[in-house]
Amino acid sequence: MMKNSLLKNFSEIVVEKPADKIIQQIRELISSGQLKPGDKLPSERMLSERFGVGRTSVRDAIRKLEFYGILRTLPQSGTVVAGLGITALEGLITDVLELERRDFRSLVETRVLLEVSAAESAAERRTDDDILKLANALTAHKKAILNNRTAVEEDLLFHLKIAEASQNSVLNSLMLIITPEIMHYFNKHDVCGEGRAEIAVEQHEIILDHIVNQNVEKVGNAMREHLKDISEYVKTLKPEPSQNGNGRV
Amino acid sequence: MMKNSLLKNFSEIVVEKPADKIIQQIRELISSGQLKPGDKLPSERMLSERFGVGRTSVRDAIRKLEFYGILRTLPQSGTVVAGLGITALEGLITDVLELERRDFRSLVETRVLLEVSAAESAAERRTDDDILKLANALTAHKKAILNNRTAVEEDLLFHLKIAEASQNSVLNSLMLIITPEIMHYFNKHDVCGEGRAEIAVEQHEIILDHIVNQNVEKVGNAMREHLKDISEYVKTLKPEPSQNGNGRV
DNA sequence: CTTAGTAAATTGGTCGACCAGTTGCTGGTG
DNA sequence: CACCAGCAACTGGTCGACCAATTTACTAAG
Numbered sequence: 040m041m042k043n044s045l046l047k048n049f050s051e052i053v054v055e056k057p058a059d060k061i062i063q064q065i066r067e068l069i070s071s072g073q074l075k076p077g078d079k080l081p082s083e084r085m086l087s088e089r090f091g092v093g094r095t096s097v098r099d100a101i102r103k104l105e106f107y108g109i110l111r112t113l114p115q116s117g118t119v120v121a122g123l124g125i126t127a128l129e130g131l132i133t134d135v136l137e138l139e140r141r142d143f144r145s146l147v148e149t150r151v152l153l154e155v156s157a158a159e160s161a162a163e164r165r166t167d168d169d170i171l172k173l174a175n176a177l178t179a180h181k182k183a184i185l186n187n188r189t190a191v192e193e194d195l196l197f198h199l200k201i202a203e204a205s206q207n208s209v210l211n212s213l214m215l216i217i218t219p220e221i222m223h224y225f226n227k228h229d230v231c232g233e234g235r236a237e238i239a240v241e242q243h244e245i246i247l248d249h250i251v252n253q254n255v256e257k258v259g260n261a262m263r264e265h266l267k268d269i270s271e272y273v274k275t276l277k278p279e280p281s282q283n284g285n286g287r288v
Numbered sequence: 289m290m291k292n293s294l295l296k297n298f299s300e301i302v303v304e305k306p307a308d309k310i311i312q313q314i315r316e317l318i319s320s321g322q323l324k325p326g327d328k329l330p331s332e333r334m335l336s337e338r339f340g341v342g343r344t345s346v347r348d349a350i351r352k353l354e355f356y357g358i359l360r361t362l363p364q365s366g367t368v369v370a371g372l373g374i375t376a377l378e379g380l381i382t383d384v385l386e387l388e389r390r391d392f393r394s395l396v397e398t399r400v401l402l403e404v405s406a407a408e409s410a411a412e413r414r415t416d417d418d419i420l421k422l423a424n425a426l427t428a429h430k431k432a433i434l435n436n437r438t439a440v441e442e443d444l445l446f447h448l449k450i451a452e453a454s455q456n457s458v459l460n461s462l463m464l465i466i467t468p469e470i471m472h473y474f475n476k477h478d479v480c481g482e483g484r485a486e487i488a489v490e491q492h493e494i495i496l497d498h499i500v501n502q503n504v505e506k507v508g509n510a511m512r513e514h515l516k517d518i519s520e521y522v523k524t525l526k527p528e529p530s531q532n533g534n535g536r537v
Numbered sequence: 538c539t540t541a542g543t544a545a546a547t548t549g550g551t552c553g554a555c556c557a558g559t560t561g562c563t564g565g566t567g
Numbered sequence: 568c569a570c571c572a573g574c575a576a577c578t579g580g581t582c583g584a585c586c587a588a589t590t591t592a593c594t595a596a597g
Contacts, residue, residue, distance in 0.1 A: 057581080082548065093582040095344075098549085102348075106355055115548050115589045148409075149458040156401050209398040213462050305550090331578065342552040347579085364558045364578050 057092045061100035064090055080110070080118040143224060147270045150221060151263065153214055154198060158246060158262040160205035162255045169204035173247050176200045180243065184236045191225045194236075197243055204250065238268070310339055310349035329359070329367040396519045399470060400512065402463055403447060407495060407511040409454035411504045418453035422496050425449045429492065433485045443485075444470065446492055453499065487517070 068074040080086070083101070087094040101118055104110040112118040161169065176197040183190035195218055202214040242265040249258035317323040329335070332350070336343040350367055353359040361367040410418065425446040432439035444467055451463040491514040498507035 084548090087582095093580095095581060095583090099351075099581095102351065112549075114550075115587080117548065145456040145458040148456055149462065152401065152405050152459075160397075207394040207397055209394040209466060210401075213398065213466075217458060217462075333578090336552090342550095344551055344553090348551095361579075363580075365560085366578065 057090075057096035058099040058103065061086070061090055061092065061097055062104060065100065065104070074120060078120050080120065082117070146217065146221060146224065147266075150217060151266045151270070153210060153217070154201070154266060155259050155262050157202045157205040157207070157210050157214065158250070158258045159255050160207055160210070161201050162250045162253050162258040164206040165204040165250055165253070169200070170247075170251055173197065173200050173204060173250065177240070177243055177247055181240055184240065190236060191222055194239060194243075195222055195225075201246070201250070235269075239265070242268070305345075307345050307348040307352065310335070310341065310346055311353060313339055314349065314353070323369060327369050329369065331366070395466065395470060396515075399466060400515045400519070402459060402466070403450070403515060404508050404511050406451045406454040406456070406459050406463065407499070408504050408508045409456055409459070410450050411499045411502050411507040413455040414453040414499055414502070418449070419496075419500055422446065422449050422453060422499065426489070426492055426496055430489055433489065439485060443488060443492075450495070450499070484518075488514070491517070 065074070065080075074080070080101075081089070083094050083097045087097045090097065101110055101112060105112055110118055110120060165173075176193070180190055180193040180197055183193040199211075199214060199218060202211045205211065242261065246258055246261045246265065249261055314323070314329075323329070329350075330338070332343050332346050336346045339346065350359055350361060354361055354367075359367055359369060414422075425442070429439055429442040429446055432442045448460075448463060448467060451460045454460065491510065495507055495510050495514065498510055
């Protein structure tokens with residue numbers, strides 16, 4: 040182990056997973072104009088031979104780019120470049136490669152933004168079914184609090200149901216994406232302690248009322264107030280910048 | 289081909305990729321309490337044998353869940369369940385599985401939400417470096433218009449730089465995520481035609497000015513106006529509900 | 538010359554085997 | 568008895584081979 044420490048200092052982060060190298064290579068192919076949007080990519084076998092790596096690594100790279108909507112793969116047919124422009128592709132790919140740490144301020148800030156909007160849309164467009172789901176989520180939340188004081192999951196699940204009720208699929212998806220990180224922070228800082236949970240439930244009840252009555256204006260303010268309460272409470276705990284668990288969005 | 293059509297009608301969407309089946313199974317493991325947050329997952333070999341599929345499929349499933357922040361895999365060590373609650377996990381996983389089609393209304397609506405907020409934050413917090421990047425992006429946009437009338441990529445790249453200047457990493461990431469889909473729609477509907485591009489550039493210049501002068505209020509309105517222009521123009525083209533290319537967020 | 542039918546080639550999907558690094562036990566030694 | 572070297576059994580990462588389905592190209596009949 041000791042004998043390798045020097046070597047490690049030398050190479051350090053040069054681990055360079057094959058998949059990442061391939062993403063870079065594909066980026067170059069696109070930059071040089073050899074690969075235009077709509078074009079079919081060479082077969083995975085071609086690419087693996089061309090890049091000198093196994094086909095699995097190529098598949099991993101493709102899968103990753105596919106996640107971000109840059110490629111699109113049709114079974115038994117081929118992989119094509121999505122209908123994006125070259126310029127944007129370059130920018131996106133480089134950004135995607137170093138999509139890193141979140142910070143708490145950004146997370147809270149964005150959450151308020153999304154949630155307030157979601158609540159307003161929910162009040163405007165909720166169906167009867169949505170109300171049922173919201174009521175159920177609220178009940179589950181109350182029930183969980185009776186058993187164990189921290190019920191972060193149930194709390195956030197109520198918020199997710201609001202996003203669902205907004206009838207805005209994109210908003211809903213984005214909420215789904217950032218929720219795990221929010222949960223991570225909340226558990227870390229033990230937000231729901233000594234009476235906080237009860238207050239949260241009360242506010243949830245108010246919000247649900249507004250949604251039922253389709254009072255768009257009031258629900259926005261109620262949600263803003265609810266989140267303001269929580270985020271300011273969190274601030275009193277630790278100033279720590281604190282990086283999150285994984286780098287995903 | 290014809291002889292299979294009946295069979296296809298029978299099985300239809302029962303393609304059931306192994307990876308998806310595994311995601312379901314893991315979900316059950318978590319539901320039944322056999323897998324608690326923080327626990328280490330059984331090794332990939334165990335899982336592949338247990339589920340009766342190849343290890344590759346297991347890896348695919350894990351990658352997918354990892355992408356959504358539900359699992360976390362440490363090389364040469366093991367895969368663990370992220371620090372999420374069981375309740376939320378259930379909700380998230382089922383939702384993730386059917387994270388499907390976007391619709392245009394949701395996309396535009398959410399975009400306005402994010403962009404206005406991004407512009408305001410950018411005006412408030414932009415650095416000198418940000419201004420430089422914004423100016424460069426604007427120049428590139430103008431230049432592209434002189435050559436070819438449609439310069440959707442450069443247009444959106446300017447918007448992405450605004451998100452970057454907002455100093456909100458989460459907001460920036462979310463913009464990166466929805467931008468490809470926006471581009472898809474714009475190219476599809478040929479938004480930038482006959483003078484639209486020039487108008488857009490003028491509005492971009494105004495927005496940039498406001499950001500330089502840190503005029504938070506005006507930049508919000510300017511961005512709202514800019515997006516309103518575009519989205520309403522798009523509306524005049526086709527009422528078509530239109531599903532997008534791939535189901536990714 | 539057109540067209541239907543079939544077979545070969547190519548595609549992505551899946552699999553089990555091998556690789557390198559880590560962990561933890563085990564037995565020998567101070 | 569404590570401790571450390573060394574080995575063995577894991578881990579995830581990568582690879583090339585096989586599979587089924589699709590596409591394509593060729594051939595033969597009309």
